[in-house]
Amino acid sequence: MTLAASRGSALGTSMHVVVTDPIALDTATAAVAEVVAAIDVACSRFRDDSELSRLQAGDGRREGIVSPLLALALATALRAAELTGGAVDPTVGEAVRNAGYDVDFESVAADGAPLRLAVVPVPGWRRIRLYPATRRVEIDAGVEVDLGATAKALAADLAAAAAREAIGSGGVLVNLGGDVSVAGDAPEEGWHVQIAEDSRAAITPDGETIAIREGGVATSSTTVRRWRRGGVEFHHIIDPATGLPAAGPWRTVTVVAGTCVDANIASTAAIVRGATAAAWLEASGLPARLVDRSGAMTRVGGWPLPRAQTS
Amino acid sequence: MAAPKRRLTPAERDRGLRLRGRLTTGFGVLGTTAVALLAVVAAHTHAGSSTSAGTVTTSSVASSGATATTTTTPSTSTSTSTGSSSLSTGSASSGSSSSASTVSGGS
Numbered sequence: 102m103t104l105a106a107s108r109g110s111a112l113g114t115s116m117h118v119v120v121t122d123p124i125a126l127d128t129a130t131a132a133v134a135e136v137v138a139a140i141d142v143a144c145s146r147f148r149d150d151s152e153l154s155r156l157q158a159g160d161g162r163r164e165g166i167v168s169p170l171l172a173l174a175l176a177t178a179l180r181a182a183e184l185t186g187g188a189v190d191p192t193v194g195e196a197v198r199n200a201g202y203d204v205d206f207e208s209v210a211a212d213g214a215p216l217r218l219a220v221v222p223v224p225g226w227r228r229i230r231l232y233p234a235t236r237r238v239e240i241d242a243g244v245e246v247d248l249g250a251t252a253k254a255l256a257a258d259l260a261a262a263a264a265r266e267a268i269g270s271g272g273v274l275v276n277l278g279g280d281v282s283v284a285g286d287a288p289e290e291g292w293h294v295q296i297a298e299d300s301r302a303a304i305t306p307d308g309e310t311i312a313i314r315e316g317g318v319a320t321s322s323t324t325v326r327r328w329r330r331g332g333v334e335f336h337h338i339i340d341p342a343t344g345l346p347a348a349g350p351w352r353t354v355t356v357v358a359g360t361c362v363d364a365n366i367a368s369t370a371a372i373v374r375g376a377t378a379a380a381w382l383e384a385s386g387l388p389a390r391l392v393d394r395s396g397a398m399t400r401v402g403g404w405p406l407p408r409a410q411t412s
Numbered sequence: 413m414a415a416p417k418r419r420l421t422p423a424e425r426d427r428g429l430r431l432r433g434r435l436t437t438g439f440g441v442l443g444t445t446a447v448a449l450l451a452v453v454a455a456h457t458h459a460g461s462s463t464s465a466g467t468v469t470t471s472s473v474a475s476s477g478a479t480a481t482t483t484t485t486p487s488t489s490t491s492t493s494t495g496s497s498s499l500s501t502g503s504a505s506s507g508s509s510s511s512a513s514t515v516s517g518g519s
Contacts (some may be wrong), residue, residue, distance in 0.1 A: 114519040116518070250422065281514060296517070297515050298517050300517055301519075304512045304514075307509065308512070317502070357504045358500055403504075
């Protein structure tokens, strides 16, 4: 089967759309772009005009009725927090900003003066209240919401579904910065996804590759989106328990799940959970590949061995 | 194995369909999709809750800038984030780098 693909950028990262019917590529790409743009307008913390920025502008307790899309993104983030025991928490906004990631990453200085940081747990997701039926949201004073951990994966899932709806038949794969979601009919041999530490990496002949037919794949890594302050390396995955970049043994975790959102929740939580992550993923029945700081790999939950090792 | 999901009750299904129908006017395709998804999320996030009497009118602006107004019946006043009780699982098999069409990595 001949696949067709388009590449672009969105949400501060790469956007890759693949379809099984080359004639449908433009339609699918347009549908993906529309969803991604809408997520950006609703959820970005780097845009003053985003709905999230406007919602949480000002001091004190904030509240309001939000759009269906922002409500969905908030519900997704809160579900992530609940299912991970708070390891993936949308109230990390102030912590990630204090760590130096306070603008779109392309504008974050690679190096800078030392930061004075304290170990302070983030406020916690229970200080955001969402009433889905009315889309009413209440955010307690001092809580800064960052949907970055789940919004990109949600965008991938929504975009894949929208693209499949737009083209009417066949299959679609959407990859937003390493968050992969597929919809519709997979190619006969499945969607082949190469796993890397950096989503910008080129496909290589010896790169570990898996095949999926549905759901999603997500990779979280501390090796990208890094910056230095006072000689200390920082990364963007915050441990809610400390309010500081996660310091566990895993540098990169990839998970396969029924949706890209769930894969992303699990991969991010695994980085935060550290030493207990492999057992947690195994117990959750999630195929996962974990890379520790030395580069050693651990595969759990039915993650397939690379082809060279399977014979 | 897929995580068990609670089935929508007929009342929930009908309420979601009515809400979607009313919001469709004035909304673009994305707004409609989001509303439909939110209806599903709302149904899943109110497991075990009962419906209270009364109505509430809400307005929202879709990405197109069009404003839609709807009247719907609120659920309980208790907020919740609980959806499915576990992460959905997936499966993968060994793939071929020569067939790889994309890369999953950190970003």
